[in-house]
Amino acid sequence: MSHSDDEKIADLEARLWHDDPRFARALGSGRPRRPREYRRGRAWLTLTLAIAVLVVGAVLAQGLLLAAGLVMAGAAVSLFDPARRRRRAQPPKP
Template identity: 70%
Template sequence: MPQSDDDWIAGLEARLRLDDPRFAHGFGRGRPRRPREYRRGRAWLAMTLALSAVVVGAVLPHGLLLAAGLVAAACAVNLFDTSRRRRLRLPRS
């Protein structure tokens, strides 16, 4: 017996609230926010700090700062990958 459309939409809404509560709350108020996949403020901040450490480490001949900046830049690149977060999350069924 097929589910009614109301049950299907209620299940979809519940999964959306679990996945991204800020996005779902904005929809309820009529002022939608960007989904989590498109909010990358922390990633840009981390990349800016890492690249500034690389530049300072290169301008001042300081190898440890340069290496730390390169490692931090590699870690910051991972923050931009949204598909990785979806693969790590297991479905709740």
């Protein structure tokens, strides 16, 4: 490889390490894991909890629980957006 190719690869490696160090570390050890964009364990847990609150609110006929379940479900669905962190990390443009 030429010198410019080595620089490009080093730059790519540095950006990957900065973006998702756990993924880069696992990739370097030869046991890759899912990138951050595809790890959604907390989102599924939050969505399951929201649905449980909705069901309990419907069974007990409690409007407050129903409203809380709907708000939690909306928050949980937004956690599934893979570009959420990138948009939050970027500074606003003037």
